[in-house]
Amino acid sequence: MTDDLTTDQLPAVAPETASGARAGDDQHYRKGPVTLRGALRPRRTTDQKLLESTGPADWVHTDPWRVLRIQSEFVEGFGALAELGPAISIFGSARTAPTDPNYALAEEIARKLVELDYAVITGGGPGIMEAGNKGAKEAGGVSVGLGIELPFEQGMNPYVDLGVDFRYFFARKTMFVKYSSGFVAMPGGFGTFDELFEALCLIQTHKISKFPLVLVDSHYWGGLLEWIRTTVADYGTISPGDLDLIQVVDTADEAIEVIRAARS
Template sequence: MSTAHDAERPVPAPRLRPAEGPGLHAVDEEERDYRRGPVRLRGSQRPTRTTDQRLLESDGPADWLHADPWRVLRIQAEFVEGFGALAELGPAISIFGSARTAREDPNYARAEEIGGRLAELGFAVITGGGPGIMEAGNKGAKEAGGVSVGLGIELPFEQGMNEWVDLGVDFRYFFARKTVFVKYSSGFVVMPGGFGTFDEMFEALCLIQTHKITKFPLILVDSGYWRGLLDWIRTTVADYGTISPGDLDLIQVVDTADEVIDVIRAARA
């Protein structure tokens, strides 16, 4: 029901654009297409300022730095920097494992030996660039005269690149970093580690299983460490029917540097 107050309220005139030819009717401005690149906007989605106007304004909050479109550009930049840095690297093997592994741990010495032996075969060695197993792999490669690469990641706690990295790239995003690992590696050597190591191992395993990557050796080192996980996959997971019986054949489990090198040589042949 209308009221006297309603009657006195001015009614805004619709924004119309003139007809543009014989037989054309005026169109409500709100219904016109507003195009911003590939995006088409109408009605309440129409902006009040153009993209150029917003670009050229010098004042205002910096919230845009944390907006999704800007994140997309940062993600793109990470791929460009990573691809550019490693494009001429040549054949490489990634070594994964715990950042918490002490230098006195036998697996530190084992990772160092593996890094050196891979370098002697002509492979660059890629790690996450941090301490522990990563440091050991980089150290072995560098001391053997090979190329030692670290792909670091921004974390809440400081890690930094270890001193044995010759070529280092830091990433904000795990998924961008993992893509670079896979793209420039001819195989993964997985030492004992925690959730980050599991993430990298299962990422590679999934890509091999789904044929996203082929002829890619995935080697787990230290059968005693991995036995419980593999037994669970072999029984509970396989019995439940969520993997195929032959999927575990995609993984090779070894205990020595000699065995790692044998697997890598066979894969290369």
Template sequence: MTPEERDRHRKGPITLRGDQRPARTTDQRLLEESGPGDWVHADPWRVLRIQSEFVEGFGALAELGPAVSIFGSARLGPDHPFYACAVEIAKGVVELGYAVITGGGPGIMEAGNRGAQEAGGVSVGLGIELPHEQGMNEYVDLGVDFRYFFARKTMFVKYSSGFVVMPGGFGTFDELFEALCLMQTHKIDMFPVVLVGRAYWQGLLDWLNSAVLDGGTINVGDVELLRVVDTAEEALDVLREAAHR
């Protein structure tokens, strides 16, 4: 990231630099527990801004067609094996007739967009305002920037026919469990959720199949919402199977 990119802050469609950079993100201000009494007057306007994010997102993606979202760590760069795997998965997703959606940032997100672009498919990035700017990677053809995480997550779920989840951190877990919760509660139709990297995910699966399942807080069928693979081709096989079904 260049010094200019580090100095840049995005708030939805707005870019701020230098003294114009805010100390807190839009999400922080929305969710803060206490604040000045003018929130009574400010929140109605905030609702309109939230509404505008949904309108812009729906407008940008309405004609996208079937798509698969690829998630994973922003910290795994081009020299990492999972980066190369994500590129191959994205290329295969395009060959299956899908667009590719990522969070638009670096690492695995960049790999997904790169694979889609190199395969001649539609490469989508859904960016988010963060305290430490990531910026939209160079392989995004259609990019939408969001202030609010919940608006962005709605776009991933609404426009995806499947999730491919590479190794990642809290952000990746958030997207993963959002989808699982919505399917478990029948808020959305079932779609494939593919975890790539058995060694990385095995600890989570062991915990779900022991403490969580044995504790009676989920059912056996809930764990079966997840498919675990090790290679790009295996991940694509799961997507092919789901498309035929």
């Protein structure tokens, strides 16, 4: 222990230069786990830059700072949803009008999910998302919205009881997968496709345990599934049984039966 050493026995330490490097070591600078040499050596230490009261504020937009923001999104999401209990996510177009039959169908599915003691998670926006939250809330269930920052402001729909807003799609998608016991995909666009194929890939590669992926409206999804069943399968880029991971239905009762069967 150093308490037993005399001053003469302690290792000599070279004085530090203004650049933060040790004298005689002008080609080497250690910045945490990162080693910098030559022209990459900084003129100021990290502590100096942190504790300065003046200077540019563009550091809040740098990648290291974004890592902290990403971390905070995971912490907030996990903290908000940790005690949610069993839940099903409903996806679909934000452009679906309240007068569209699919809006009413999403409401019905959400109500029936609440009757099975599931919470309902959506993206928190308008359209099918609003319908899912409305159906859950009016049935007395837990209505969750996972919002996302977009160039065009959507905001959280008024039927969300528990809402979490995200900057990053990948953090938000993690929450959907982690806290859902199944996905119900109504007719939707690229966002719906993104969530669907993300889950499909994770299940196919055994990154997550299998859970039901229910597509509602065989007419809407039929063309996509036929292309997968023929062109994609014929090219040999998926296994013959991969399409069995998806189930297509046309009614609320059929969707609920798939969810119920997977739970038993």
